[in-house]
Amino acid sequence: MTKLLLPLLAASALALSACGSDSSSTDTSTSASTADSSDDSPDLDGREFLSTGVKGQTLVEGTKIRLEFMDGAISANAGCNSMGGDYVLEGQTLAVGPMFSTEMGCEQALMDQDIWLAEFLTSSPTVALDGDVLTLDGDGTTIEMLDRESADPDRPIEGTLWVVDGLVTDDAVSSVPGDATASITIIDGEAMVETGCNNAGGSVEVAETTLTFGPMMMTLMACPPAETELERAVLAVLDSVVDYEIEADRLTLRRDTPDGVLGLDLTADQ
Template sequence: MRMIAVAGAGLLLGLAGCGNESGAGVGTGASLQGRTYLSTAVTEDGKPKQLVPNSRIRLTFSDDGRLIAEAGCNSMQSAVDTGDGKLSLDKQLAMTAMGCDEPRHRQDGWLSKILTSDPAWKLEGDRLTLTSGGTTISLTDRETAEPDLALDGTKWSLETVVSNDTASHQVGSEKAWITINGERVTGSTGCNELQGKVAQATGKLTFGEIATTRRACPGHAGKLEQTLLSGLKGDVSYQIDSNRLKLRSGANGLDFTAAR
């Protein structure tokens, strides 16, 4: 995904390095690596802080020593050292370049400042707590908070289109969706209804020809329809992470979220 400079966090191009958990956490063998945590509560100076509606803080500690964080819109990341009970990130974060509304843009900036302030961390079972100044973020392991949804029977709404190193939210994408049931896929391009066949294998879907209704789709609607249908063609890999479905074919792909 394309990365841009973040106000107050800067631009990071090199993400080499690995985490170090010496002296961190609670209890012997406490480890963050390879786990994802979702926020359950945020307080500032002892008072609850309300996040932007329908948003949640998401922290992923990758196996290669990076922290990947989200606050409702863009994704930010950096190499991270978790030693001595602190999250030590490079003071410059890399961030995707998706457009956000102003409340979510401010929330992205707020989270980046917290993460680059060397917050203290504490892990107790599946509960992670970050503390920086008067701010406390309480999180729970993603597998406990939001188990993976089933591929079949879930209505997946299009959220992001990935093309090479760029992720974008196309106009009208919230109207596009798919549902897979066995060997059948149905849905909407945001303009026309669609249906077709799909074969399932472990981590892979193979789409047959997709048929659509014949309503004219001018402008953005036509572009979105073409993009969606291109992503539902032939062999694609898939991954489900909680309420998210990622389809990939080479450097291109489609990201969906489960419809509420």
Template structure:
């Protein structure tokens, strides 16, 4: 299974030059950031090749990504620090190096980083470790190579998307993969102008809670055969052959 190599984290500003902005929560709300430098004790901190850390804070929630599992948490702003609680990650099977990098980012965020912002640049700092980031342009997201986070399903009687482990989809190289909140899926997905032909979907076989099972049924009810897609900025709607829909958003 391919991995989506992108990561999100907030930052980019020179220490000592940025001032804390009044209305702190507003200046971080619903903005996507991506890393431009990561240092530890003034020296570059090695990351896996191709890593870009990406992050967004919106509606009291935080999503971050460092090339492997998605990190999600609740977040608030208290003065010059982020207060991060209820932090959790998806549970996909990546290699030891990627798992270690994901754990490092989760620990960094869970420690409640100090933050400063100047214009469109943000710096996050925990002790001697700094992540410098720049705001990501709010342009239209392509269907392929984008991390699509499931927000809701239109299937009657389906339960809300469980918040503890976000469900997501990625379209890449005529392939579809992602999480179903509990299990992982993968299959073939050939993209045309306004449709994607999906077949051969399979999943891992974990024992899941009832709400996870209901969500999987809703997702599989849409992802079969010719699926229509509608892109609008960072929003994606997928409509199955019988009219049922999945509503997704690019978190960063």
């Protein structure tokens, strides 16, 4: 699903954006102050941080704040929508321009948390970076954060049980049908696959960004429709060369086909 991008011009605008329908993105651009950052500004570019504690604001249970800084743009998430905008560091002050947000329908508490975070980030908080620890302070609120690679390191591709939780066709992601379960484990050049219906296995060559699957042997059980649908989706991806990317406990698999891109989204089993 393509999520609508809207300029976050006011808190009330985001609070009313509670639909999840497909839509095209708006063509609006904004920028933060163009002032040059000072020499004593912390270098945040290319880094991602996760919150470890917040003073002055209570986060919704089970949520964290995620901030990423890349090429003068900041992206943020607090458990519901993804937000973004331009930023510049003016000494120890973080100046963020008007922000954009995806338009997802979430619980009201999560949407309120989105609004709060956007307002905080655009209020020119001060920042301090000490190694992997980032502190943002402003409006009576202090957010302590830790570099994502330290707080939630990438899981290894081999030796991890990866459970399928999303089926990808081009830009659309659908959930796993019914109560079916599929997973992949790679050990010593062998892939062990639970397809959702049958068990399969075969050789796999692991490179830096690709997996090359050989022919698989598979049991031949007959299964209900949901499990069969999942099996077809899994086997359609695990064929020949597949691009992969790992971030923390998330694995994405993508394969180009004559009919478009097929893929799987997976989570490391804890």
